Amino acid sequence: MGIFAAVLFVSSLISPLFPASFPVPTPVIGLILLYLLLATHIVKLHNVEKFGDFMISLIAFLFVPSGIQLAANLDILRTEGVQIVLVTLIATIILLVVVAYTTAGFIWLAKHVFHVNTTVDN
Incomplete structure (x- = not known):
């Protein structure tokens, strides 16, 4: 969960840097950052897989x-x-x-x- 929180925190810092005419939501930036971290093997899949599966199980509730x-x-x-x-x-x-x-x-x-x-x- 800490990895997700850190990625979301960093993406919340990046989001205001986009111009008002092209707003990019913080979660979208977070998804891109997490993808890049996984693709470059900075973050290993097994470190985020369990919490990711848990979050996916909550989608219907959301x-x-x-x-x-x-x-x-x-x-x-x-x-x-x-x-x-x-x-x-x-x-x-x-x-x-x-x-x-x-x-x-x-x-x-x-x-x-x-x-x-x-x-x-x-």
Whole structure:
């Protein structure tokens, strides 16, 4: 948990450095920092895996407030529901494609530029 707290603390220091026209949320910076730490083997997977699995198990609980807020605003969903669903689907597809190509780019970069083995050991 200390590693996650440290990464979140550092990302909270970095987040205000972005311009107001391009705000980057602290958790997003934290995810990028944690990915970089794991990819460069500064932090080992076994050091964060147990707490990460625990946090993933809480995801359903964290969506409860969103569901309550959605139920409280059903009139908005009734009038603009199709648009919200379409934007959500399109954004999800774009996100998945960007993440896939970004990861593939990092793997290519690691293999061809830095000559690093990118296989994952269990």
